[in-house]
Structure formats: structure tokens, C-alpha cells
Amino acid sequence: MTTPCIICVAITGSVAKKADNPAVPITVAEQVESTQEAFEAGAAIAHCHVRNDDESPSSDPEKFGRLLEELRKHCPGMIIQFSTGGRSGSGKSRGGMLPLKPDMASLTVGSNNFPTRVYENPPDLVDWLADEMTTYNVTPEIEAFDLSHIHTAVAMHKAGKLPGKLYIQFVMGVKNAMPVDFDVFEYYIRTVERLAPGTEWCAAGIGRHQSTLNEWSIRAGGHARTGLEDNVRLDKSTLAPSNAALVKRTVGICEDHARPVATCAQAREILGLRAVSPGTELDQMNHRLM
Numbered sequence: 001m002t003t004p005c006i007i008c009v010a011i012t013g014s015v016a017k018k019a020d021n022p023a024v025p026i027t028v029a030e031q032v033e034s035t036q037e038a039f040e041a042g043a044a045i046a047h048c049h050v051r052n053d054d055e056s057p058s059s060d061p062e063k064f065g066r067l068l069e070e071l072r073k074h075c076p077g078m079i080i081q082f083s084t085g086g087r088s089g090s091g092k093s094r095g096g097m098l099p100l101k102p103d104m105a106s107l108t109v110g111s112n113n114f115p116t117r118v119y120e121n122p123p124d125l126v127d128w129l130a131d132e133m134t135t136y137n138v139t140p141e142i143e144a145f146d147l148s149h150i151h152t153a154v155a156m157h158k159a160g161k162l163p164g165k166l167y168i169q170f171v172m173g174v175k176n177a178m179p180v181d182f183d184v185f186e187y188y189i190r191t192v193e194r195l196a197p198g199t200e201w202c203a204a205g206i207g208r209h210q211s212t213l214n215e216w217s218i219r220a221g222g223h224a225r226t227g228l229e230d231n232v233r234l235d236k237s238t239l240a241p242s243n244a245a246l247v248k249r250t251v252g253i254c255e256d257h258a259r260p261v262a263t264c265a266q267a268r269e270i271l272g273l274r275a276v277s278p279g280t281e282l283d284q285m286n287h288r289l290m
């Protein structure tokens with residue numbers, strides 16, 4: 001049977017602002033509403049950053065906590081993934097929300113250039129983030145901006161330094177990092193297969209490349225990421241009206257390639273995650289007690 005495609009929606013990020021697209025959700029309330037629509041449209045993973053009220057990036061654990069609680073309530077079963085990316089904070093503040101025990105967190109295991117700066121991921125910080133994820137049972141999603149990141153992630157996983165099943169995302173189209181290159185994309189897949197057979201992978205394309213990477217990934221049996229973090233447009237002249245609209249576009253690409261879209265339960269099984277989030281279990285228990 002064809003493996004169902006897990007759709008991840010990256011709802012906010014740390015760069016896109018309301019001036020770029022008014023649909024970018026900034027406050028926790030906006031994020032919850034936008035994620036719920038995306039969940040109903042078929043997304044199984046929500047990749048989340050939080051923002052200050054002035055739209056600047058934040059790493060405030062209190063905000064992450066409120067978001068997690070609300071998403072568990074409004075999107076039952078959805079996989080909640082927090083970003084530990086470097087644009088939202090520096091040093092250990094990037095992992096300050098991991099004790100909240102989201103299902104997953106992003107993890108970049110090496111450095112590279114970004115459009116205007118170095119994306120710094122020194123080995124000691126990477127090890128600390130991985131240790132925190134192990135402590136709090138948070139499964140990492142490896143963000144591979146470069147081939148070396150795939151090698152490092154596999155080595156860390158084999159050494160028992162990463163909890164859970166290995167899950168690697170190829171990121172293409174960030175200026176000054178890996179461009180959108182089909183030969184490299186195919187080589188990434190072959191490298192994952194060779195170093196860690198059977199590992200699930202996904203891909204994200206930035207800006208106008210978002211649908212290209214969706215297409216390549218869905219066709220090749222991988223999983224797909226969409227959302228306003230990576231791209232604010234449906235096409236050159238049309239702003240995406242919502243995260244849900246981008247998810248629907250990805251669902252359409254799945255239909256074109258006869259790939260079923262993974263439910264949250266299927267996505268949890270594929271990624272080796274607990275069947276329901278602890279909050280949901282607690283809610284169900286409370287419900288039974290009532």
C-alpha cells in the first residue's frame with residue numbers, strides 16, 4: 001500500500017509579517033484559528049513559532065505553553081512541533097520551551113548561511129538541544145539545509161543521541177543555502193536510504209519553490225511541508241488567503257499522484273509518536289471521571 005503523505009503546516013515562522021500577507025497569524029488566538037482551519041483541510045503536523053505583539057520573533061515559553069494548550073483543545077490528535085530555529089532566540093533560549101513536551105521539535109544539526117547572516121548551530125548547542133529532547137521525550141524533525149546535516153543526524157541517531165525515530169526534512173531554496181536542485185534532491189533521498197534505510201523524510205521549498213518541493217516529495221514517496229512561514233503566495237500575483245489554502249493545494253498535489261493524505265493517527269504511527277498527546281489523554285481521563 002502507498003504510504004500516506006503527512007502534510008505539515010508551518011503556520012507563522014519568524015520572518016513573514018502582516019505587511020507581507022495579512023493572513024500570517026501572529027497572536028496565539030490567530031495562530032489557533034489558522035491552525036484549526038489547516039487541520040480541517042488535512043494538515044497532521046503544525047510547525048510553530050511564537051511572536052511578540054509587535055510581530056518580532058519570540059522564544060517565550062509562556063506563549064508556547066498557551067499555544068500548545070489551545071491547539072490540543074482545538075485540533076485533537078494533531079502533532080504539535082515547536083521550532084528551535086535560530087531566528088527566534090539565541091543559545092539555550094532556543095530550547096527553553098522543550099519542557100512543555102510538544103510531540104516534536106525542529107532540530108538543525110549544523111551551521112550554514114542564511115540570506116543575511118550565518119545560521120549558527122555549534123556542536124555543543126546541538127548536543128544540548130538533543131539532550132533536552134531526549135529528557136522530555138520530544139521527537140526531533142531534522143532540518144537538513146545541507147548534505148552534511150544528513151550525515152550528522154544519522155551519526156547522532158546511531159549513537160543514541162536523538163530520541164525516537166529519525167525523521168529528516170530537506171530544506172531547499174533558502175538564499176545562500178542549498179538551492180532547489182533536483183539532482184541534489186534525489187541524492188539526498190539516496191543518501192538517507194543508504195545511511196539509514198527505511199527512514200521517513202520530507203521536504204520544504206521556500207517561496208515560489210514550495211509547490212515544486214511538494215510535487216517532488218509527494219511523487220517520490222516523501223512527506224510534504226507547506227504554510228505561510230515558507231511562502232505567502234498561491235502564485236506570483238495572488239497572496240495565499242490562509243494556511244488552509246496552502247494545505248488544500250498540497251492535498252490537491254497528493255490527489256494528482258494518488259497519494260492518500262495521512263490522518264493524524266496515521267502520521268503518529270508513521271513517525272513512531274505516542275498515539276495521543278498527554279494533554280488529550282488527561283482530558284479523556286477527566287472526561288471519564290466526570
Ligand SMILES: [Zn+2]
Binds near residue numbers: 010
Ligand atoms: Zn520554522
